[in-house]
């Protein structure tokens with residue numbers, strides 16, 4: 001089997017509710033659908049979410065790096081030779097979601113070629129992941145309404161609160177209102193997307209003491225090295241690295257230097273291959289991981305479930321899998337469902353995301 005071509009289709013689907021957070025806001029899923037075609041008719045699928053304000057990637061840059069840099073080097077290779085493709089892509093720095101999409105599409109091809117679901121190929125630990133729901137910037141009473149509605153509708157009991165606002169009292173108040181409204185059983189954690197300084201984050205930890213928050217994600221820029229290490233030393237809860245740790249090398253540097261003591265894994269930016277390397281580092285060092293969301297579509301969320309359910313350490317905590325509910329539509333042929341607070345893996349060969357061609361025709365931007 002040989003890779004015949006890489007298809008890159010930019011498309012845009014509006015959000016019914018825009019998501020706002022410290023490093024940006026999202027009104028439409030302006031992504032790139034990647035399909036890797038082989039000479040044996042097997043096609044691998046992955047969704048690519050550019051996050052311009054985080055990684056500097058755009059729809060145009062993703063299409064360009066895939067078509068102009070990677071395709072000429074990987075067309076003709078055996079799609080099962082994933083390590084060869086990894087080494088080729090590693091010559092070019094950055095471009096994490098473009099590389100992640102190629103890798104996920106190759107795993108999809110491997111699963112389809114062997115007739116096996118990819119969650120089994122990756123590890124096969126369990127068949128579902130609990131869902132954590134992300135709450136963006138909104139007034140505290142609206143956040144609580146949303147959390148209560150999601151608990152009622154989907155059985156979700158874990159909530160990530162987007163924070164990083166000034167004055168700090170806005171986020172402290174939101175955390176307090178959520179805890180009082182949701183009760184002691186709910187898991188609540190914070191993600192500041194670098195919105196604070198390390199010392200402001202320490203102040204928030206002091207002022208939310210007693211609320212039972214479980215984690216604090218990317219409180220400040222990791223480059224604020226000295227204060228951030230002090231924060232990690234003094235924090236009573238794990239400090240999670242996210243956008244500071246997109247690669248295994250970044251994970252090693254931040255963990256070893258004390259810049260964080262838990263790691264967010266995102267399949268959209270790591271693919272399955274690098275996500276496995278990151279997971280191995282973390283389990284070897286005894287560090288907690290979370291499965292994060294790069295504001296993924298259902299195709300992207302299914303990739304996260306596929307990886308997260310495959311390993312013991314990644315399914316321990318609820319994964320961030322519900323952002324797609326804010327989208328007006330999706331390209332996936334068979335929609336995901338959240339039941340009893342969890343999403344199941346697919347038992348079809350591959351990752352299991354088939355594309356609705358009529359919807360693709362409606363939302364693609366290149367015709």
Ligand SMILES: [Mg+2]
Pocket residue numbers: 191193217218242243264292
């Ligand atoms: Mg984050």
